[in-house]
Amino acid sequence: MARAWEVNGLSPDAGFRTAAGRIILTRWREMMSSRDGTLTGGDIEDLHAMRVSSRRLRAAMDAFADVFPASSFRRYLREVKGITDTLGDARDLDVAIEHLTDLIPDLELLDRPGIEGLIDRYEEQRRAEDARIRALFARLDDEGYAEKFEAWVTKHTGITVSRLRPAPPEAN
Template sequence: MAQPWTVNGLTPDAVFRSAAGRIILTRWREMMSYQDGTLAGADIEELHAMRVSSRRLRAAMDAFADAFPPREFRRYLREVKRITDTLGDARDLDVTIAHLDALLVDLTPIDRPGVIGLMSRYQARREIETTHIASLFAQLENDGFSTQFEKWIAKHTGVKVTKLRPAPPEMP
């Protein structure tokens, strides 16, 4: 699993509101760093990493909900939830297909046709999920969601993403 990015400037004596901004923006940037790889679709681990990051982001938003006006917060959380759910549907299928594929080796010839048939049904569904992911990101792009979200976080926490410079973990 991809390691979470370090949250720059987060100290043990941080103020709740400021910590909210730093953590949420870091998780947001972390998640979006996997967007190109997810859309390319060449490596299923890119989507996995993006989904894990989106869950971290969602958890951070839940944790710091009190730092934001409730109505606006619900709207942004709904969008983040949509990202998590869309990625989750595709990821669940990736995991299931890989699991069935791994089982094939040990199955008897009688059992194989059923598992192969099930896999092809899931693969067809997975292709549909790819189009869902592409249209979701296209919509977020058209709506300028990224800029809106970052500005909204800055407005309520005083943390600007440009000052934060969230950094990916160092490579070993």
């Protein structure tokens, strides 16, 4: 699993509101760093990393829900949940295909056609998921969701991405 990014400037005595900004913006950037790889689809680990980060982001948003107005919080959380769910369906198929493919050499000859048929079916479903993922990100881009999300977090926590400078572990 992809390692979580360090949260810069987070001290044990941090205020709840500023901690919310630092943690949520770090998890947000962590998630978005896998976006291009997920859309390219060359390595299934990119999609996995993005999904894991989206779950970390959701958990952070839930933990700090009281920092934000309830109505806008629900709206932003719903979109993040939509990302997790959309990626989740594709990830489940990636895992199933990989697992079944690994299983084939250990199976009796009699059992192989069934598993190969199942893999074919999952691969077909997986191609359909790619289209759903592309459509989701195209919509979020059209709506300027990334900019709005960061501005919303900054407004309620006082933390900006430019000051926080979130970065992957190896760059820290």
